[in-house]
Amino acid sequence: MNKLLFGIGFIVMLLLQWSLPGKMIFDQQLAVNQGIPYKFKTEPIDPSDPFRGKYVWLNYEIGSFISNDTIWPHGADLYVYLETGEDGFAKVSQISKKELNIELDYVKTKVDYAFKKEVHFSLPFDRFYMEESKAFEAEIAMASANQVQRQQNQEPTSICYALVYINGGTTRLEDVFINDVSIIEVVLQNREKEKTTIN
Amino acid sequence: MNTKIEKELRELIEAQVISPEVSQNIAQYYANKSTETPNRLFTIFGVLGSLLVGLGILLILAHNWDNFSKMTKTVWAFIPLVVGQIAVGYSLFVKKSSLWKEASATFLFFAIGSSISLVSQIYNIPDSMASFLLSWIVLAAPLLYLLKSHTVAILHLIFVTAYACNIGYANSGQPWWYLAMLAYILPFYYQRFKANPSANMTTIYHWLLPLSTIICLGTFIESNDTFGMVMYVSLFGLFYNIGKLPFFNEKRLRINGYLILGSLGTTVTLLISSFRWFWEESDSMSMAISEILIVITLGILALVALIKNVKSNLKQEFNLFQIAFLAFAFIYAISSFDIITPWIATNVLVFALGIFAMRIGSQKNRFSILNYGLLIIAVLIACRFFDTDISFVMRGILFISMGAGFFLANYIMYRKQQ
Incomplete structure (x- = not known):
């Protein structure tokens, strides 16, 4: 009997160890298959995680919304409902403390703080993992693309955005683009340019 | 067997100190002993190997090989x-040596972490460090009881401590899951304690468990640091009383992590509380419900251990360290009316603890405890120089007196031992 229980315990442990990464993959795949893609304007900064490697941290333009409700405690659940704006990028349609029975897609996050009717929050898909040598170069590529415009007192024309699939609250950050070119591709192009300049 | 021992034995037989039979018995004893030692060494090297390979895999995967497709990376x-799972299954059902169990469990522990981290990386899943660590700890937790692995137990303690620190110190939350994960390891600790109380591994737990709790208690402090001190003094009171329970008290001091950490912790926290600014800045009325519950629980547990101690040895002398947590709770209660009285009372308490430590050292003829008591008083006097206005001459005289006191007390003890 003890041996049987022991065996069952062992099999349950194996299944549990498979189930979490398995569910993570399943949810992500479902978000791509059934979800709607949104573009979020962003700016990348490169930090590092001791276990999961280098990533670009994405600082989104969307980060607050005006609400008539004045009670938004720090750390409370927040549902951010989205729609696509005229410029083709995602914008906030409304925010709520509870899940609403409406057609719009939403992202679940937490309240950072609220000040004068403005509720501040962070979008959860803020990590884009990259090969360790490319993360820093990606940040440099974006910064230098905008710097040229700023030096000439012009508004930056380089647009950096993240492509995110959203399906019933599940999000999948697919890629990050600089002027419609994948950030990985931009890094590779820059490396090629450097090589030809040296030669 | 060691050739040096063989040589010595031959010499002893030639000198007719021992008979050839005795020599044979001694040789047999060392031969048996040497077959046991490599086994333990193999286990240590096996665990170290698995640990390094596991960590290496984690780091290699963290590189993020973007030349591979998502599918390849997922595989x-x-x-x-x-x-890891096959190795663990093999050690569980086929090869049941502790070397296999420890090494495979360690490898699987890190394999779980690498698999979650790689999936998070491939799909850019935005998990915080704390939830990543918690998932890892929970999925690896069954290994502790299935394989009875000491390495997994130590890794479990290290990782739950890291998890609590991440939530409490880096993100200002309260890591309640830490308590559940700590409770999870207690039956395993108790089993080891009952089965092999004097083993080195059990001693490691006697130190690691209280250390982890001391590091993490601070993550539950919400309202003010003064009440945090009450929480810490209660915890140290509990540890000191656990260390005084007959099982620990009869053992050597180095295995009694509870007593040493309880005593040192009580002294240090009370020394911090002996500063005037500490009571001036305190807001004794502001405290969170969770903090009150923690203090009550720790206080009750410490009282239970104290009563058990008193009951088990009615003849034992009064020891101020055992009730210092109650005295400090009383002092804290007064601080809502007045700040001078608790300030003076804390200084008197620390001074009395120093005297008590010296007394215990003198009764037990232990230089270490006697000097510990002297050190408490010396540090207390040195601390008072920061918040009291005393002339330099007076300070100099006090320091000379302190130094002379050290010499005198040690000399008296030395003469007593002679």
Whole structure:
């Protein structure tokens, strides 16, 4: 009997160890298959995680919304409902403390703080993992693309955005683009340019 | 067997100190002993190997190989997990040596972490460090009881401590899951304690468990640091009383992590509380419900241990260290009316603890405890120089007196031992 229980315990442990990464993959795949893609304007900064490697941290333009409700405690659940704006990028349609029975897609996050009717929050898909040598170069590529415009007192024309699939609250950050070119591709192009300049 | 021992034995037989039979018995004893030692060494090297390989895999995967497709990377995410699971299954059902169990459990522990981290990386899943660590700890937790692995137990303690620190110190939350994960390891600790109380591994737990709790208690402090001190003094009171329970008290001091940490912790926290600014800045009325519950629980547990101590040895002398937590709770209660009285009372308490430590050292003829008591008083006097206005001459005289006191007390003890 003890041996049987022991065996069952062992099999349950194996299944549990498979189930979490398995569910993570399943949810992500479902978000791509059934979800709607949104573009979020962003700016990348490169930090590092001791276990999961280098990533670009994405600082989104969307980060607050005006609400008539004045009670938004720090750390409370927040549902951010989205729609696509005229410029083709995602914008906030409304925010709520509870899940609403409406057609719009939403992202679940937490309240950072609220000040004068403005509720501040962070979008959860803020990590884009990259090969360790490319993360820093990606940040440099974006910064230098905008710097040229700023030096000439012009508004930056380089647009950096993240492509995110959203399906019933599940999000999948697919890629990050600089002027419609994948950030990985931009890094590779820059490396090629450097090589030809040296030669 | 060691050739040096063989040589010595031959010499002893030639000198007719021992008979050839005795020599043979001694040789047999060392031969048996040497077959046991490599086994333990193999286990240590096996665990170290698994630990390094596991960490290495984690780092290699963290590189993020973007030349591979998502599918390839996903398959790679599960390969270490499968290898680890097969190794654990093999050690459980076929080869049951402790070397295999420890090494395979350690490898699987890291394989779980690498598989979750790689999936998070491939799909850019935005998990915080704390939830990543918690998932890892929970999925690896069954290994502790299935394989009875000491390495997993130590890794479990290290990782739950890291998890609590991440939530409490880096993100200002309260890591309630830490308590559940700590409770999870207690039956395992108790089993080891009952089965092999004097083993080195059990001693490691006697130190690691209280250390982890001391590090993490601070993550539950919400309202003000003064009440945090009450929480810490209660915890140290509990540890000191556990260390005084007959099982620990009869053992050597180095295995009694509870007593040493309880005593040192009580002294240090009370020394911090002996500063005037500490009471001036305190807001004794502001405290969170969770903090009150923690203090009550720790206080009750410390009282239970104290009563058990008193009952088990009615003849034992009064020891101020055992009730210092109650005295400090009373002092804290007064601080809502007045700040001078608790300030003076804390100084008197620390001074009395120093005297008590000296007394215990003198009764037990232990230089270490006697000097510990002297050190408490010396540090207390040195601390008072920061918040009291005393002339330099007076300070100099006090320091000379302190130094002379050290010499005198040690000399008296030395003469007593002679």
